[in-house]
Amino acid sequence: MLLRLRKNSSPTEVEAVFTVARALGYEPRILDRGGVLVELLPGGPSDVPRAAHRSRFEDQSAVETVLESSDAPELHEREAGREETRVEIGAAAFGAGAFSLVAGPCAVEDPDRLIEIARSVHAAGAVLLRGGAFKPRTSPWSFQGQGRSALAALAAAREATGLGIVTEVLDPRDVEAVAEVADMLQIGSRSMSNTVLLTECARSGRPVLLKRGLAATGREFLLAAECVLANGNENVVLCERGIRGFDNVTRNVLDVGMVAWLKLKTHLPVVVDPSHAAGRADLVLPLAKAGVAAGADGVIVEVHPEPAEVHSDGAQALSFDAFAELARGVRRLAQLEGKTPVLPPERIDAKEVMR
Numbered sequence: 001m002l003l004r005l006r007k008n009s010s011p012t013e014v015e016a017v018f019t020v021a022r023a024l025g026y027e028p029r030i031l032d033r034g035g036v037l038v039e040l041l042p043g044g045p046s047d048v049p050r051a052a053h054r055s056r057f058e059d060q061s062a063v064e065t066v067l068e069s070s071d072a073p074e075l076h077e078r079e080a081g082r083e084e085t086r087v088e089i090g091a092a093a094f095g096a097g098a099f100s101l102v103a104g105p106c107a108v109e110d111p112d113r114l115i116e117i118a119r120s121v122h123a124a125g126a127v128l129l130r131g132g133a134f135k136p137r138t139s140p141w142s143f144q145g146q147g148r149s150a151l152a153a154l155a156a157a158r159e160a161t162g163l164g165i166v167t168e169v170l171d172p173r174d175v176e177a178v179a180e181v182a183d184m185l186q187i188g189s190r191s192m193s194n195t196v197l198l199t200e201c202a203r204s205g206r207p208v209l210l211k212r213g214l215a216a217t218g219r220e221f222l223l224a225a226e227c228v229l230a231n232g233n234e235n236v237v238l239c240e241r242g243i244r245g246f247d248n249v250t251r252n253v254l255d256v257g258m259v260a261w262l263k264l265k266t267h268l269p270v271v272v273d274p275s276h277a278a279g280r281a282d283l284v285l286p287l288a289k290a291g292v293a294a295g296a297d298g299v300i301v302e303v304h305p306e307p308a309e310v311h312s313d314g315a316q317a318l319s320f321d322a323f324a325e326l327a328r329g330v331r332r333l334a335q336l337e338g339k340t341p342v343l344p345p346e347r348i349d350a351k352e353v354m355r
């Protein structure tokens with residue numbers, strides 16, 4: 001492992017780094033005359049798990065960066081030669097060459113409408129249905145979702161179409177109830193760093209769709225995923241959904257550079273959400289294509305036939321036709337990128353799928 005220290009660190013701060021290094025079983029060695037580059041040679045064993053070594057150094061005030069940590073890999077890291085992780089949820093699969101589409105309304109509202117949307121996106125090639133029972137809204141006065149009562153509507157949509165369900169959980173106390181219905185748990189942007197929620201979701205055993213926080217760095221995003229992995233759940237899909245920018249032409253800025261970087265850094269699958277990035281329906285297709293070109297293993301979008309009727313995110317909802325066009329376009333692009341788009345099974349028998 002290699003550390004870069006801050007130039008103005010005090011001798012006490014530097015000594016603290018050396019003490020931690022020795023306690024973790026390394027032999028530290030200063031490499032340069034300025035005394036800022038420290039090589040840590042593997043030495044004796046330590047009781048601290050190897051994956052925790054890097055963050056022990058990051059916590060030190062004298063450490064500016066951990067430059068290289070290949071000798072203490074974290075669970076999310078893509079080490080040389082390691083296969084990509086493939087996350088499977090019923091008919092859907094993400095990563096290791098598999099590409100899936102997820103679609104549905106922002107929130108669960110009318111149960112019949114939900115089934116209509118599920119049927120339409122299923123016919124167009126979606127393999128998971130999205131829709132929030134619990135909605136994390138910026139204003140406490142906005143529609144907060146129908147809560148637990150909406151879970152039955154999601155279950156009914158699965159019965160009707162065979163599509164697996166991905167839905168957000170906001171409160172650790174709801175994880176059990178949501179996991180009974182959901183095939184995949186969504187942890188939203190506003191909750192990305194909630195380690196209590198991450199831990200509860202991990203322990204539920206359901207695959208987790210982890211959305212990047214509105215201003216989270218790549219490292220923070222990966223550490224949130226690390227929290228799920230460290231709690232024994234290997235089925236994590238990362239979702240880039242746009243970060244805060246200075247312009248309001250789009251709601252957020254889809255960070256395609258982050259998609260490409262994540263594909264280098266981690267073996268976990270990465271998907272893009274162009275709906276929350278664009279905030280407007282007419283830009284969803286080009287952003288979806290940009291995400292796929294950058295390496296995404298799937299796309300998640302919001303779809304609704306009557307955007308004027310909905311209580312959240314109507315402006316970014318795709319019509320049924322627009323979703324069908326997007327599905328055709330991104331599947332073709334994914335194939336060009338060497339991926340295999342997963343299609344819904346032709347014969348739908350809800351009992352055979354998912355559970």
Ligand code: PEP
Pocket residue numbers: 106132136187188189190211241273276
């Ligand atoms: C959503 O998927 O409906 C949602 C609220 O997303 P985000 O957490 O990315 O804002």
Ligand code: MN
Pocket residue numbers: 106107276302312313
């Ligand atoms: Mn939404």
